[in-house]
Amino acid sequence: MTLGVVMLCHAALDRAAQLARHWASHGCPVVIHVDARAPMDQFEGLQSALADLPDIRFSRRSPCEWGTFGIVQATIDASTQMLAQFPQVSHVLLASGSCLPIRPVRALQAHLAQHPDTDFIESVTTADVGWTVGGLDEERFTLRFPFAWKRQRRLFDGYVALQRALRFRRRLPPGLVPHLGSQWWCLTRATLQAILSHPDRPALDRYFRRVWIPDESYFQSLVRQVSTRIESRSLTLSKFDYQGRPHVFYDDHLHLLRQTDAFLARKIWPKADLLYRTFLTLDGDRALAPEPNPGKINRLFAKAVERRVKGRPGLYMQSRFPTRARGGNQAAAPYGVFSGFVELFDDFQPWLARALDARVHGHLFAFDRAEFAGGESVFKGGLSDSPTLRDYNPRSFLTNLIWNTRGETQCFQFGPADEQAIASFMAGDPNAMIFVITGAFAVPLWRSGRSAAEVRAEAARLQKVESDFIALLNRPDARAGIRIWSLAEFVENPAEPLEQLVDLLNPRATHRVTDLPSLTPLQGFGAFLQDLRNQGMAPVLMGDFPADADLAQPHQAPSRPRIVR
Structure with missing residues (x-):
């Protein structure tokens, strides 16, 4: 032969x-x-x-x-x-x-x-x-x-x-x-x-x-x-990539080429000296390989094509920016978003960090700065608290934060007073768990001591922004995990929603929530809402909040609630 x-x-x-x-x-x-x-x-x-x-x-x-x-x-x-x-x-x-x-x-x-x-x-x-x-x-x-x-x-x-x-x-x-x-x-x-x-x-x-x-x-x-x-x-x-162009083999593919049972490989880079030096040698001491089967490494190339097309979920970088059509519109790991909680609980962030064993940030998308946990000005991955840098590409800011902290759950606050450009991304991210207390934005306005006439315009603006955010979360294409309570609904029994969010964000935890954050006393808040109505604003997101509300913080741990999905 x-x-x-x-x-x-x-x-x-x-x-x-x-x-x-x-x-x-x-x-x-x-x-x-x-x-x-x-x-x-x-x-x-x-x-x-x-x-x-x-x-x-x-x-x-x-x-x-x-x-x-x-x-x-x-x-x-x-x-x-x-x-x-x-x-x-x-x-x-x-x-x-x-x-x-x-x-x-x-x-x-x-x-x-x-x-x-x-x-x-x-x-x-x-x-x-x-x-x-x-x-x-x-x-x-x-x-x-x-x-x-x-x-x-x-x-x-x-x-x-x-x-x-x-x-x-x-x-x-x-x-x-x-x-x-x-x-x-x-x-x-x-x-x-x-x-x-x-x-x-x-x-x-x-x-x-x-x-x-x-x-x-x-x-x-x-x-x-x-x-x-x-x-x-x-x-x-x-082998060819997803665009029909041939794969080129370089020196660092030596181990891969040694694994295949094919007799020849194409296409070899002309300057791959190691490959030519390794394979163009005398055959006297090289054992015969088994029956040839080039399909042996097909799965490796399939994974490489998938990595090239889809990338790694949540990794956004200069060399490969994933598109929504290819499943690239998500972060690398689950994270929690809380709207309206710090307005109702003075110690919500430290309580949540203890309950979840997670990193809890403030308002990452506040207009003046990104409020990293611990008041840091530079976070992991070199992320700056500068709002200018953050707002240049909010999606990359958030996904880089999640990518750089893989293995540690990240939570942050978000509200109508924040920069809203990131809202659509979070709503479409299956890794996001978003918890919203609608109408809670009015509590800081009430506690500011200013009259309803003075804060009416600001309250109306915040309500409009929050209404748009809620509409975004209620869209059929929203993929985030979403829980929404009105303010009146939440304050009736705050223990149940708090235990729900702990279970959802830390499902492996075996312990029950035995302590709760301190709820801000809301006596007089109902009268404030009525004053807003009298000034010509319709505060609708708070729910049916009675003018004579007499609300107090619960004094004992609640029974474990049922979670309705």
């Missing part, structure tokens, strides 16, 4: 020379095609570098533009020369100048000897292809593509749109069933000879000259007509 290698090269010809010498030193004849667009001096340098090896030949040069028939023509020319000048060759491997053998050549030769009549070529019908990008899977065979996609993009797109509008459809050659697959294959001599001498080849070549990316379909389709045994997989590891 003799393996011949057809190499298609267009750049980094010094690496191509190194690869060709490696193949030839293991008894593999090599025919090299160099893109006609490559500089002549580089081509002549490649010829000179390999002049001492009699089993290395060069085929007629032709231009190879991506997506056009030029690559197929180059493969046909080099393969024809291979079969004509090396009659001992039993299998032909198609590789590029950046395809690096990552297993011993003798292992590949042994594998082919065990499967002497098998053609290793990925060949899948268009209906079963799930990797094409751009919507042109079946249409690449039914439309005409005379223009180069990279060099003549406007003409390419315009001509495709015109054909679609005219409902133009090409007729397939008789007996041809279009198949797609990887460009890199390994065929037996008999199969390759049958394709190259196909009686309908002139008509087939004319048809495929106007197919888009024919190097992924020409041999993949014709092999179905002449082969007796097809293994629909490639022996070359070739």
Whole structure:
């Protein structure tokens, strides 16, 4: 069994020379095609570098533009020369100048000897292809593509749109069933000879000259007509990202490439010296690997694509800013948002920190500064309390705070007197738990000692802001965990809501809440609300708060409430 290698090269010809010498030193004849667009001096340098090896030949040069028939023509020319000048060759491997053998050549030769009549070529019908990008899977065979996609993009797109509008459809050659697959294959001599001498080849070549990316379909389709045994997989590891661009392997992928059972890997960075130095060595002391199976590391690439597209939830950074459409609109961990609680309880923040064993901040989105816990001016991750920096991108400010404190629950206060730009993000964040006491904003106004006439305009403004916030939380697309109480409802039995929020934010806690924060005495607050009404404002968010309310803080721990979800 003799393996011949057809190499298609267009750049980094010094690496191509190194690869060709490696193949030839293991008894593999090599025919090299160099893109006609490559500089002549580089081509002549490649010829000179390999002049001492009699089993290395060069085929007629032709231009190879991506997506056009030029690559197929180059493969046909080099393969024809291979079969004509090396009659001992039993299998032909198609590789590029950046395809690096990552297993011993003798292992590949042994594998082919065990499967002497098998053609290793990925060949899948268009209906079963799930990797094409751009919507042109079946249409690449039914439309005409005379223009180069990279060099003549406007003409390419315009001509495709015109054909679609005219409902133009090409007729397939008789007996041809279009198949797609990887460009890199390994065929037996008999199969390759049958394709190259196909009686309908002139008509087939004319048809495929106007197919888009024919190097992924020409041999993949014709092999179905002449082969007796097809293994629909490639022996070359070739991976593409979600945009259809090939993955490039660098030196730090050495461990990954050692794990795969593929025989070759594409595409290798020309300056990956460690990879070339590691794999282009003598095979004498390298054990044969098991049966090749390039799918072994597919899950690693799938995870890499998912990480590239979706990123890590809650991580917002310059190199990858997640979009809402791809699930990037959330923080990295659960956090609590409290509206109206510090207005009713003087010691709410220290009580909550004890009850939850959490970091409890003040109003992070206050207009004058971000009130970090402990009065810090710079928080973890270098977050400043500057409102200017915070308000430049409120979403990144919050998500960075949550990301930088993973493992520690964060809670903060939020109200109608704060900057509201972050409200829509919190409402749509499934990691947010938002607790709201509506109308509590009026308590500080009442305690300020000013008359209802003096605070009426401010109370009306705050009520409007809070009404908009409540409407946002009640939208059908709100994904946060939300609990809302009116002020009158809350003060009737404050123990039950407080225990609810502790259970929701710390569900693993086994202890019950035995102490409660001190509720601000509200005697006279009902009369204040009536004064606001008399001044022409309608304080509706407080609920049915009686003018003669006689409210006091509970003196004993409550019974455990039922949580209605």
